[in-house]
Amino acid sequence: MDQTGSPPGGGDKLLEIRDLVVQFPSPNGLLTVVDHVSLSVGRNDIVCIVGESGSGKSVTMQAAVGLVQPKGGRVSGGSVKFEGQELVGMSSRQLNRIRGDSIGFIFQEPMTSLNPAYTVGDQIAEVVRRHRNVSRRDAWKRAVEVMDRVHIASAATRAGDYPHQFSGGMRQRVMIAMAIACDPKLLIADEPTTALDVTIQARILEVLEELQRESGMSVLFITHDLGVVAEIARSVVVMYGAQVVESAPVDELFRSPRHPYTAGLLEAMPQVALDRGHAPIAIPGVVAQAYAWPQGCRFHPRCTFCKPEVCADAPVPLMPDDHGFVRCARAAELRATLGQAATERSVPVMS
Amino acid sequence: MSKPCLQVRDLNVKYPVGSTFLGAQRWLHAASDVSLHIDAGETLGLVGESGSGKSTTGMAILRLVTPHSGTVRLGDTDVTKLPASGLRALRRRMQIVFQDPYSSLNPSMTIAQLLEEPLQIHANMSKSDRQNAVAEILRAVGLHAGYAARYPHEFSGGQRQRIAIARAMILHPELVVLDEPVSALDVSTQSQILNLLKAIQDKSGTAFLLVAHDLAVVRLMSPRVAVMYLGEIVEEGPSGRVYDSPGHPYSMALISAIPFPDPVRQRSATRLILRGDLPSLMRPPSGCRFRTRCPFAMEICAQEKPPPAPIEGGGTAACHLHAHGPRLRGRSVQTLLTNRPGEVPQAAMAASR
Structure with a gap:
C-alpha cells in the first residue's frame, strides 16, 4: 500500500512479502498484529528482522508460511511470493510440501520442538523421508551427515540418542541439522539463540554463518538483539507496532540509523552506553500494544523527536531514502541529528 | 573504608539427587567454596551462565536455600547460624527482586496491598503511615500514586518490575539481591x-548483589564483579579491569x-569461541573445572585446582596460566591471543574433541 520501490535484498528475490496484513480475533474485535509489512530476501542473503515483543516480527514470518491459521489468526491482505510462487491462499497440503523442504525452520525452544520419544536421528530422517523418495537407510545416512555438518561430534553414534541426552546448545544444533536436511533455499530462524547462554549463542551463530557460506541458502533471522543483528545480518528490517519502521543494509543501519526508534534501541543497549561512557539512555514509556495502536506514528508517544503537529495524527508512510526505507515524518530533518544523537544530548557521565 | 555489609566465606550448597545403585547419596554441587564481600551501599556483580551457581549463591545468602557449609554474615549477624525464629527479622534487612515480574507478584492483590504487606509484617506502623510510605515508594520508583488501587495484570513488564523493586525497598533493607532484574524485559x-x-x-545506600548473565549490564551497574563457572568463582576484580583485560580464559570467552x-x-573483533559442553555439576572435572573447554589447558590443570592469582589492575583469577606454561603473571589472557594469532583457533579446536 504505502510501499514504493523495492525493500532490501538482492535483485533476484527468493522471498518477497508485500503489504502483508495479519489479524487475530480478540474480545475487543480484530487486532491487527502485522500491518502492511513488506520485505524481501534475495538469494545468498541474510536478512534480520529486529523488534521487541509485540512488534509483529515473528507473526510476519509465521503468516508468510501459513502458520497463523491454526492459531486462529488470518491473513487479511497482501502477498507472499517464494521463488515467484504465491503462498497466501495455498492449501496446507501444498504448503506442507514446501515447509521443511525448500524452507527450513528453527525456533527458540529446541526442547519443545523435538519429540522426546524418538531419537534425534529418527526425527531428522523422518523429515528427509517426508520430502524425498529415499530408503530408511539413506535417510538415516543423511541425518548423520547433516549432524556432522553442524559439528556434532561422533554424529553416527549421537544420532541414536534421545533429545534429553543433549545439552541446550546441542539440541539447537540438532534443530539446525533438521532444518537443513533437505537443503532448503531459505532458512527461517526465529530467535534461535535467545534461550541460550552467550558462549553457546556465539557457537550457534558461527555454525549458521558457516552453513550459509557453504550452501548459499538464504537466512531470515528474527531477533530482538541488535548485537546478534550486527554479527550475522547483511540487511536489516526494524519493526515496531506491527509495522516496518526502517530497513537498510546492516552497516548503514548501524552507522546512521534513520528512525528515532532504531537510534533509541541502539542507545538503550548497555554495551553502547559503556562504550560511549554514559548511562544507558532509556526509551521512555512502554511498548505500543495491538489493542491500542497510537494514532499517527505508532512510536510518537515515546519519541524524543516527536512534533505533535507532524507526528500525532496522520499515519506515516514507509518512504525510500538513500540507503533503505524509513517510516518517520521527520526523517529528512532528523538525518543529521540521529547519527550523533547520543553525544549531542546531555547525558550523565558515569563515574 | 566502610565495613562490609555482607561477608560470605567458603559457602557450599549441595542438592541431593537420588543415589547410586549401592545406595550412596549423590550430590549436585551448585556452589563450591564461594567467598565474596559487599560494602555498605556498594554493588557487586555476580556473572555466569546457566548452571554456574550464581542464583544459588544469591538464594543461599538470603537463606532461601540452606547452605551445606560456610558462613554468611550480614553486618554482625551470622545468617547461616540463625534459628528459624530469627529469620523473619533477617528478611527485613535483606530482600530480593526476581527475574520474572509476571510470576513474582500476587495477581489477586492490588499494588497498595502488595506494597503494604511487608510493612504490616515487619513494621509497627499505623494505616495512614503505611499509606504514606506506599505513596512515597511509588514516587521513588517512578509510578503514579494513583496506580496503588490497580492490579499487577494492568501493568507492563517494566512497570511490574518497578513494583517488585518498590516492594523490596519499602523496608529500607541493607542488602537487596537482584536476580536477573532486567533480562525478562x-x-x-x-x-x-x-x-x-x-x-x-544513591539515595538509600542499600548494597546490591546483582546476579546477571549479561556482563554489559553488570559492568554498568557495579564497580566490582565476580565471575562464576560451574559453581566456583573463577575471577573477581574491578569491573573495568575484568572487562578490558580478563585474567581468566573463561571471563575472556564470556566477554x-x-x-x-x-x-x-564485530568483523574485526578477536573472539574466543568455546567448543564442547558444560560438564555435569554432579561430576565436575578434576583440577580446574574449566579445563575441558579451555583452549589453553595444560597438564597441571587436570591435576591441581588453580589457586587465585593476583591480576594487574586488581582482583584475582583462579588460573594456572599465571604461574605455569606461558606464565601470564597477572597479565590479561588477551596477550595470548594477540601475540600468537592463528594458534588459538587450533588450540580451541583441540579442546573441542
Missing part, C-alpha cells in the same frame, strides 16, 4: 530499570561472546 525498557536502580541506591552492536567492529 524489552531492551528499550531495560535501561529505565537500570537507571532507576542506580538512583534508588568476547557478547556480540557488539556494530557490524564493522
Whole structure:
C-alpha cells in the first residue's frame, strides 16, 4: 500500500512479502498484529528482522508460511511470493510440501520442538523421508551427515540418542541439522539463540554463518538483539507496532540509523552506553500494544523527536531514502541529528 | 573504608539427587567454596551462565536455600547460624527482586496491598503511615500514586518490575539481591530499570548483589564483579579491569561472546569461541573445572585446582596460566591471543574433541 520501490535484498528475490496484513480475533474485535509489512530476501542473503515483543516480527514470518491459521489468526491482505510462487491462499497440503523442504525452520525452544520419544536421528530422517523418495537407510545416512555438518561430534553414534541426552546448545544444533536436511533455499530462524547462554549463542551463530557460506541458502533471522543483528545480518528490517519502521543494509543501519526508534534501541543497549561512557539512555514509556495502536506514528508517544503537529495524527508512510526505507515524518530533518544523537544530548557521565 | 555489609566465606550448597545403585547419596554441587564481600551501599556483580551457581549463591545468602557449609554474615549477624525464629527479622534487612515480574507478584492483590504487606509484617506502623510510605515508594520508583488501587495484570513488564523493586525497598533493607532484574524485559525498557536502580541506591545506600548473565549490564551497574563457572568463582576484580583485560580464559570467552552492536567492529573483533559442553555439576572435572573447554589447558590443570592469582589492575583469577606454561603473571589472557594469532583457533579446536 504505502510501499514504493523495492525493500532490501538482492535483485533476484527468493522471498518477497508485500503489504502483508495479519489479524487475530480478540474480545475487543480484530487486532491487527502485522500491518502492511513488506520485505524481501534475495538469494545468498541474510536478512534480520529486529523488534521487541509485540512488534509483529515473528507473526510476519509465521503468516508468510501459513502458520497463523491454526492459531486462529488470518491473513487479511497482501502477498507472499517464494521463488515467484504465491503462498497466501495455498492449501496446507501444498504448503506442507514446501515447509521443511525448500524452507527450513528453527525456533527458540529446541526442547519443545523435538519429540522426546524418538531419537534425534529418527526425527531428522523422518523429515528427509517426508520430502524425498529415499530408503530408511539413506535417510538415516543423511541425518548423520547433516549432524556432522553442524559439528556434532561422533554424529553416527549421537544420532541414536534421545533429545534429553543433549545439552541446550546441542539440541539447537540438532534443530539446525533438521532444518537443513533437505537443503532448503531459505532458512527461517526465529530467535534461535535467545534461550541460550552467550558462549553457546556465539557457537550457534558461527555454525549458521558457516552453513550459509557453504550452501548459499538464504537466512531470515528474527531477533530482538541488535548485537546478534550486527554479527550475522547483511540487511536489516526494524519493526515496531506491527509495522516496518526502517530497513537498510546492516552497516548503514548501524552507522546512521534513520528512525528515532532504531537510534533509541541502539542507545538503550548497555554495551553502547559503556562504550560511549554514559548511562544507558532509556526509551521512555512502554511498548505500543495491538489493542491500542497510537494514532499517527505508532512510536510518537515515546519519541524524543516527536512534533505533535507532524507526528500525532496522520499515519506515516514507509518512504525510500538513500540507503533503505524509513517510516518517520521527520526523517529528512532528523538525518543529521540521529547519527550523533547520543553525544549531542546531555547525558550523565558515569563515574 | 566502610565495613562490609555482607561477608560470605567458603559457602557450599549441595542438592541431593537420588543415589547410586549401592545406595550412596549423590550430590549436585551448585556452589563450591564461594567467598565474596559487599560494602555498605556498594554493588557487586555476580556473572555466569546457566548452571554456574550464581542464583544459588544469591538464594543461599538470603537463606532461601540452606547452605551445606560456610558462613554468611550480614553486618554482625551470622545468617547461616540463625534459628528459624530469627529469620523473619533477617528478611527485613535483606530482600530480593526476581527475574520474572509476571510470576513474582500476587495477581489477586492490588499494588497498595502488595506494597503494604511487608510493612504490616515487619513494621509497627499505623494505616495512614503505611499509606504514606506506599505513596512515597511509588514516587521513588517512578509510578503514579494513583496506580496503588490497580492490579499487577494492568501493568507492563517494566512497570511490574518497578513494583517488585518498590516492594523490596519499602523496608529500607541493607542488602537487596537482584536476580536477573532486567533480562525478562524489552531492551528499550531495560535501561529505565537500570537507571532507576542506580538512583534508588544513591539515595538509600542499600548494597546490591546483582546476579546477571549479561556482563554489559553488570559492568554498568557495579564497580566490582565476580565471575562464576560451574559453581566456583573463577575471577573477581574491578569491573573495568575484568572487562578490558580478563585474567581468566573463561571471563575472556564470556566477554568476547557478547556480540557488539556494530557490524564493522564485530568483523574485526578477536573472539574466543568455546567448543564442547558444560560438564555435569554432579561430576565436575578434576583440577580446574574449566579445563575441558579451555583452549589453553595444560597438564597441571587436570591435576591441581588453580589457586587465585593476583591480576594487574586488581582482583584475582583462579588460573594456572599465571604461574605455569606461558606464565601470564597477572597479565590479561588477551596477550595470548594477540601475540600468537592463528594458534588459538587450533588450540580451541583441540579442546573441542
